[in-house]
Amino acid sequence: MPLINVIPGDKIPTAPLNVRVPMWRVPGWLMLLVWIGRGLARVVVLAVRYWWLTVPAGLAVWVRAEYGTVVLVAAVLVLTGGCVTWWQLHPASWLRFGWYPLVGRWRRVWVYRRRWASAMATCGLATVFDGDRYIPRLGKVRSDSFGDEVTVRLLPGQIPDDWATAAPRLAYTFRLRDGRAYAAAKPDRVTLRFLRRDPLAALVAPLPVAGVPDFTALPLGIREDGDVYQLRLTGSQLLIAGATNSGKGSVIWSLIRALAGGIRSGLVELWVFDPKGGMELAAGTPLFARFAYEDPDRMAGVLEEAVKRMRHRAARLRGTSRQHVPTPADPLIVILIDELAALTAYITDRKVKERIKEALGLLLSQGRAVGVHVIAALQDPRKEVLPFRNLFPTRIGLRLVEKEEVDMVLGDGARDRGALCDQIPETAPGIGYVALDGVREPVRVRFSYLTDHDITQLVRDYARPGGGAL
Incomplete structure (x- = not known):
């Protein structure tokens, strides 16, 4: 191989860089096969994915080709008659497994x-x-x-x-x-x-009363999927918030009705506080073990009595049981407060107010395991009741006035997750959203509505043994 003499300063000759992309010539028949293969694969995928259309269509084509149009029409009529018979004999299973x-x-x-x-x-x-x-x-x-x-x-x-x-x-x-x-x-x-249509558009009639209530599943109303909404009271405290005429009475009376069987048998004691003078709940006095209204000092005293009962029961159950089981001799105590802010914000006597707050704090934080439950309702969540919010594992938001109030009642981010309490119309009282600790999404519910006649009948049938409230 000859040597090249390179003189300093001279440029070394180089070959030009080839930047052209190589061209591959694909035959037309191969491209056609590729397109046909891709199309057939797509057809097979669609046929498998939509088998509920392709299989009946294929069977219909095969029956017509083998046996004629008359046989095909007869088969369709027999199948239709079978579906109609199924629907008539057992509509629930037909809707669940056939139609829906x-x-x-x-x-x-x-x-x-x-x-x-x-x-x-x-x-x-x-x-x-x-x-x-x-x-x-x-x-x-x-x-x-x-x-x-x-x-x-x-x-x-x-x-x-x-x-x-x-x-x-x-x-x-x-x-x-x-x-x-x-x-x-x-x-x-x-x-x-x-x-597609709202199951909560109409009023919900009072639900049946169980002879022995299930405290883990109290029926209170209808959910947005049409099923009965069941509230878990065991191990929980309940806060109800809603503007005027939002349906707080529906929630309260639905709860009382769900507990009525236990009240009559002595498994439940209702301790009721109505700071508004007793107008809302006085009709149910024969169902109550305690009924306090108007006098703040008496209401503070009844709450302190509940604290004593709670502590005595805790001392008795210590080391033997972690959860109270209601019996007629040792019933479940349900403390029902119609307007919580009237006890925590509106009372002018500072000493009485502090007594009430202290008693409520103890009951809310220590009462669940020993069978002492607090159910509290309020209208304005901006009042001083808010420090107690985290002590209520179960919260119900009815119609509220402002967007900010939704998160105040149900917890941060509840409105972004669908609890549109501020958009509930005034013409739909009793509709609300239920939020549970540990559950991300709130549940939309319409609670049952009890007329005055329904309340009178409830009191007549389920009055507590031994007379009315003390």
């Missing part, structure tokens, strides 16, 4: 799937990364007589609170009445609840 699954699949395709991509984009739930658009995946749709439950797989970085904020906009996008979001069992899922 079909409605859910149909609505998934024709209501949600068609608008899904645009809805995700306009509601801010889709995202773009590295030039590609990512959309949350639509899962199963379960329908019932009132609405739909839509399961969605979250995108990375999303949390259920993002969907709770967007749920009302999604409802309007899909032309539905209302929408709320709930955390699902799997951490990468969220459940959307959309209403």
Whole structure:
């Protein structure tokens, strides 16, 4: 190989850089095969995904080809007659296992799937990364007589609170009445609840009274999914907040009715405080073990008596049981206060006010395990009752005046998670949201309404043994 003499300062000759991308010529027949293969794969995927449409259609085509149109029509009539017979004989199972699954699949395709991509984009739930658009995946749709439950797989970085904020906009996008979001069992899922019609639009009649109440599931009203709402009283304290004419009386009398069987049998003692003069609750005096009103000093004394009963019971149960079990000899004590702010904020006698606050603090913090429960109602959550809020594991928010009051009553972030207490109309008393400690999403409920006649009948049938209140 010859050597090249290089003189200092001279440029060394170099070959030009080839920057052209190599071209691959693909035959047209190969491209056609690729397109056909992709199309067939897509058809197979759609056929499997929508088997509830493709299988009946395939069977119908096969029956018509093998046996003719007459046999096909006869088979359709027999199938229709079987469904109608099922519906007539057992409508509940027909709706659950026959009709509603079909409605859910149909609505998934024709209501949600068609608008899904645009809805995700306009509601801010889709995202773009590295030039590609990512959309949350639509899962199963379960329908019932009132609405739909839509399961969605979250995108990375999303949390259920993002969907709770967007749920009302999604409802309007899909032309539905209302929408709320709930955390699902799997951490990468969220459940959307959309209403087609509101089960809480009408008044709720008084619910049946159990002879022996279940203190873990007291029936009080109807939930937004149409099922009976059952309140857990065991191990809890209850706060009820609502503006004037929001339906606090419905909640209170529904609770009294749910406990009536225990009152008659001696398993429950109701200690009632009505600082407004007794107008609201005096009709139920034969149901009460204690009834205090007007006199602040007497109300403070009754609360202090409850503290003594609580401490005596705690001393007796110490080392033998961690949870009180009600008996006629040792009943459950339920302290019902109609207007809590009247005891904690409106009383002018400072000493009496301090006595009441001290007694309430002890009852709320120590009474649950020994069977002493406090149920308190108030109108204005801005009063001095707020320091007691965290001592109420169960809180009910009825119609409230301002947005800020929702979080004051139900806890921080409750309104963002769907508790729209400030949007409840005045024409719908008794509707509210129930928030539980440890449960992210509040539950929308309409509590039963008791007329004066219903209250009179309740008192006549379930008055406590031994007479009325002391």
